[in-house]
Amino acid sequence: MRIFSENRPDINQGLKTRRFRVESLPRVTSETRWRTEAMRSYAQPLLLWFTRGQGRITVAGVTHGFGAHHAVFLPANTMHGYEMSGQVFGTAVYLPPDPSLNLPEEPVHLRFRDVAQQAELSVMIENIQAELKSDRPGKERAMLAHAGLLAVWLDRELEAGNRQDLHPDAARRLAAAYSAMVERDFKTGRTINYYAQQLGVTPTHLTRCCKIACGRSASALLADRVHFEARKLLAETRRPVKEIAGELGFNSAAYFTRAFQKHTGATPTAFRKHG
Known part of the structure; x- marks a missing residue:
């Protein structure tokens, strides 16, 4: 299921809020496998949150395994593709290309064993998703605020040393x-x-x-x-x-x-x- 923010052109807002999107990871068939496995990129930052299943993801030419409770952050225009073994569940969060968010400039692969960490990320994604569904005043500001909190959370996890080294040699x-x-x-x-x-x-x-x-x-x-x-x-x-x-x-x-x-x-x- 796709949930989109408002698509009406807005000169004042530009691309900041109209490019928020939250999607469940697609159910892959033999006919649509190319949409996830082939190398591609997006013109906006992307966070992949895998909550069940396992597979292999290639990010910027380097392949790593992923499993349940792995998060992969991809800056805009990062070439990637992933192969899923069996049934994989998770969420893709497309964020606006807004420099003020101070999102990481390099790809990040995080693994969380702690239940509290898993819940914290899931709640942040759910908050963005709730604002996308709503028609309340201040929706755009709220989404940017939630994205800012997500950026701070990523910084803290990187400082804590939870990332995998994607380029060890x-x-x-x-x-x-x-x-x-x-x-x-x-x-x-x-x-x-x-x-x-x-x-x-x-x-x-x-x-x-x-x-x-x-x-x-x-x-x-x-x-x-x-x-x-x-x-x-x-x-x-x-x-x-x-x-x-x-x-x-x-x-x-x-x-x-x-x-x-x-x-x-x-x-x-x-x-x-x-x-």
């Missing part, structure tokens, strides 16, 4: 740097050779480090990000295939179609019809 740091570049440039059609050159390493070394960090090659990460965007545009818009191909850096619609079919098992037209 040089290979994972390189994979993270590569992931950030892919997120910035994946629509340009640039090859792995370009990214490796920019990072000062060989394509072979870059791929070796990506496989250490997340079990996938550098080219697989890039293709996954490109084709997530392709599937999203095909599923959610009626834009012509040729236009989507051009936006994603392909020289022709025919080349895009071949690459898309190789990656997904369906042509763009077939995916749009059935996906």
Whole structure:
């Protein structure tokens, strides 16, 4: 179920409050698995709160396991995807891109064994959710205030040392740097050779480090990000295939179609019809 804040344009409020959103983690089927597993990002901060189940999450090119009572905070434009083993329950909290909140600038992975900590985070999320459902005066201020409390809570947990180190070695740091570049440039059609050159390493070394960090090659990460965007545009818009191909850096619609079919098992037209 999706709960949205008010969508009416408001010049004074800008994007601050209209981009609050709280969603239950989706029930994944074979047809929709790409929406969670493929590499993607959002233009706003995101907090994932897993309350049951387990799986693996790749954040900025580095894969870690997650389980019940794990929280993952992702700054805006952080490339990520997660695989769920069996039934996973949890909540995704999309926060406004408001610098005054002073949210962490780097991804954060937290694990909570203490019941009081688990309850504290759940209550903060429920407070934001309650304001989204309400029509009371001061709703926008209240949501920003609750988001501010969430930011303070994250800072305190980081100071307490509850985070997992996402980049413990040089290979994972390189994979993270590569992931950030892919997120910035994946629509340009640039090859792995370009990214490796920019990072000062060989394509072979870059791929070796990506496989250490997340079990996938550098080219697989890039293709996954490109084709997530392709599937999203095909599923959610009626834009012509040729236009989507051009936006994603392909020289022709025919080349895009071949690459898309190789990656997904369906042509763009077939995916749009059935996906």
